[in-house]
Amino acid sequence: xxxxxxxxxxxxxxxxxxxxxxxxxxxxxxxxxxxxxxxxxxxxxxxxxxxxxxxxxxxxxxxxxxxxxxxxxxxxxxxxxxxxxxxxxxxxxxxxxxxxxxxxxxxxxxxxxxxxxxxxxxxxxxxxxxxxxxxxxxxxxxxxxxxxxxxxxxxxxxxxxxxxxxxxxxxxxxxxxxxxxxxxxxxxxxxxxxxxxxxxxxxxxxxxxxxxxxxxxxxxxxxxxxxxxxxxxxxxxxxxxxxxxxxxxxxxxxxxxxxxxxxxxxxxxxxxxxxxxxxxxxxxxxxxxxxxxxxxxxxxxxxxxxxxxxxxxxxxxxxxxxxxxxxxxxxxxxxxxxxxxxxxxxxxxxxxxxxxxxxxxxxxxxxxxxxxxxxxxxxxxxxxxxxxxxxxxxxxxxxxxxxxxxxxxx
Amino acid sequence: xxxxxxxxxxxxxxxxxxxxxxxxxxxxxxxxxxxxxxxxxxxxxxxxxxxxxxxxxxxxxxxxxxxxxxxxxxxxxxxxxxxxxxxxxxxxxxxxxxxxxxxxxxxxxxxxxxxxxxxxxxxxxxxxxxxxxxxxxxxxxxxxxxx
Ligand SMILES: Cc1cc2nc3c(=O)[nH]c(=O)nc-3n(C[C@H](O)[C@H](O)[C@H](O)COP(=O)(O)O)c2cc1C
Ligand code: SF4
Ligand code: FES
Numbered sequence: 001x002x003x004x005x006x007x008x009x010x011x012x013x014x015x016x017x018x019x020x021x022x023x024x025x026x027x028x029x030x031x032x033x034x035x036x037x038x039x040x041x042x043x044x045x046x047x048x049x050x051x052x053x054x055x056x057x058x059x060x061x062x063x064x065x066x067x068x069x070x071x072x073x074x075x076x077x078x079x080x081x082x083x084x085x086x087x088x089x090x091x092x093x094x095x096x097x098x099x100x101x102x103x104x105x106x107x108x109x110x111x112x113x114x115x116x117x118x119x120x121x122x123x124x125x126x127x128x129x130x131x132x133x134x135x136x137x138x139x140x141x142x143x144x145x146x147x148x149x150x151x152x153x154x155x156x157x158x159x160x161x162x163x164x165x166x167x168x169x170x171x172x173x174x175x176x177x178x179x180x181x182x183x184x185x186x187x188x189x190x191x192x193x194x195x196x197x198x199x200x201x202x203x204x205x206x207x208x209x210x211x212x213x214x215x216x217x218x219x220x221x222x223x224x225x226x227x228x229x230x231x232x233x234x235x236x237x238x239x240x241x242x243x244x245x246x247x248x249x250x251x252x253x254x255x256x257x258x259x260x261x262x263x264x265x266x267x268x269x270x271x272x273x274x275x276x277x278x279x280x281x282x283x284x285x286x287x288x289x290x291x292x293x294x295x296x297x298x299x300x301x302x303x304x305x306x307x308x309x310x311x312x313x314x315x316x317x318x319x320x321x322x323x324x325x326x327x328x329x330x331x332x333x334x335x336x337x338x339x340x341x342x343x344x345x346x347x348x349x350x351x352x353x354x355x356x357x358x359x360x361x362x363x364x365x366x367x368x369x370x371x372x373x374x375x376x377x378x379x380x381x382x383x384x385x386x387x388x389x390x391x392x393x394x395x396x397x398x399x400x401x402x403x404x405x406x407x408x409x410x
Numbered sequence: 411x412x413x414x415x416x417x418x419x420x421x422x423x424x425x426x427x428x429x430x431x432x433x434x435x436x437x438x439x440x441x442x443x444x445x446x447x448x449x450x451x452x453x454x455x456x457x458x459x460x461x462x463x464x465x466x467x468x469x470x471x472x473x474x475x476x477x478x479x480x481x482x483x484x485x486x487x488x489x490x491x492x493x494x495x496x497x498x499x500x501x502x503x504x505x506x507x508x509x510x511x512x513x514x515x516x517x518x519x520x521x522x523x524x525x526x527x528x529x530x531x532x533x534x535x536x537x538x539x540x541x542x543x544x545x546x547x548x549x550x551x552x553x554x555x556x557x
Pocket of ligand 1: 053162166167200202
């Protein structure tokens with residue numbers, strides 16, 4: 001039976017998140033003290049060899065990312081991505097609500113590695129109460145001198161999904177429309193105000209204090225070797241236990257849904273699960289034994305994404321759900337590049353046509369071709385991933401589509 | 411507080427335009443025309459640019475809105491949990507359609523994408539406070555709290 005294993009949620013429910021003393025008594029800020037005795041290079045090597053990979057979706061080695069920041073850069077920034085815009089995801093809120101100082105300590109550890117004096121937390125506009133909560137914690141940490149000369153400021157987003165993309169996020173902090181930039185240059189070289197910037201997800205930062213405390217070998221030995229550690233998943237949809245679970249990354253999808261999640265309610269059967277948020281793949285029964293690590297998921301043609309786990313029972317109609325998702329992307333496309341601006345519009349149009357029984361087989365073919373073009377031609381991850389739900393439901397749940405087409409003929 | 415005073419608090423902050431907009435909205439519930447004009451002067455950008463930023467973000471509104479802004483999540487997890495019926499019931503109770511404000515200026519009804527409370531779907535927020543596990547029969551009790 002699969003079990004939870006808590007690293008980033010170790011203090012959750014055990015300490016009062018509003019109390020700095022509680023955090024200190026649980027060993028808080030000791031890791032930050034320890035890294036101050038290390039050189040930046042030693043720290044980066046430690047994080048790199050722990051094999052900690054980004055928890056925001058792209059799965060990039062965190063230490064390696066920090067290593068891109070030029071050693072001689074006079075001004076650098078640490079940016080925490082708390083945009084959490086993927087529908088079905090509430091893990092970063094869970095972590096920060098339960099243990100805000102853990103995030104601050106993680107960011108300060110990163111600041112030591114890249115010699116930064118200024119950090120920003122970009123918090124989604126839907127979480128103004130989290131902004132207050134974080135500002136209180138920052139004030140406590142500053143007053144008691146924990147953060148040294150590192151400052152952290154919270155900036156609030158404005159309800160645009162694309163602002164979770166790191167360069168759009170940077171544009172937004174700079175006070176602009178949140179449109180992604182062309183890469184390269186990557187933020188590690190030219191990010192916020194053109195200065196070298198590390199952008200990491202909340203959960204990535206939150207793993208750092210434990211890695212510094214227990215060492216890289218300890219971390220590398222947990223879960224799957226290529227994507228070690230734990231991952232926080234948030235369960236939604238047709239599943240008994242709709243709440244966050246932190247599990248080692250070698251846990252399988254089936255164990256997460258059926259052991260921890262308690263399975264499908266009301267005696268219904270499983271039909272599909274979408275993992276990683278609304279841009280994730282729809283996964284059928286026969287792939288449920290895939291472990292929840294980045295590489296195993298990718299090898300199975302699916303995505304790990306942010307940790308959203310949206311379960312659907314046998315009564316759910318994939319065409320209905322995917323039409324809804326197509327509307328999401330049409331709405332959230334920032335419009336900067338043509339393949340996504342037009343593509344998300346046409347995808348939604350075609351999905352509506354299919355849903356209302358007016359589509360022919362050639363419409364479905366066009367939808368499939370358009371989807372494949374978008375994965376290649378769109379500028380940022382939004383447009384590239386937008387077709388995933390369409391392509392994976394066409395592949396695994398084609399009956400739901402065919403049924404609609406028959407209706408059109410008769 | 412007056413718009414110019416609010417903007418002045420953020421004028422020297424790097425990238426402070428969006429922060430200023432949030433603060434103005436906290437006060438007025440939307441961004442009046444004057445806010446765009448004043449912000450463009452204070453931040454040294456054109457009025458078109460200031461407007462472009464204001465209209466990019468779904469949380470910011472250049473249209474006048476009610477005292478209570480009700481946003482209903484229609485993302486997939488809320489969708490399968492019955493968001494459509496909830497929306498119909500909200501429209502019926504309020505006597506307005508989505509995107510409109512009640513004639514007394516009290517409520518504005520908007521659609522939103524996931525608000526990050528998907529443990530108990532469907533979800534609405536009223537002035538950013540989440541109400542989870544909503545259903546049509548809970549609407550009147552929730553609205554009664556808005557005085
Ligand atoms: C459309 C889009 C939305 C994204 N949203 C988020 C988000 O909400 N949170 C997040 O951490 N990363 C998000 N990302 C990924 C970021 O661009 C970036 O890879 C990540 O913040 C890096 O942190 P990590 O290496 O710690 O994962 C998004 C990417 C795209 C393309
Ligand atoms: S892919 Fe979509 S969201 Fe990304 S830059 Fe192009 S239009 Fe904007
Ligand atoms: S999907 Fe509705 S709150 Fe997340």
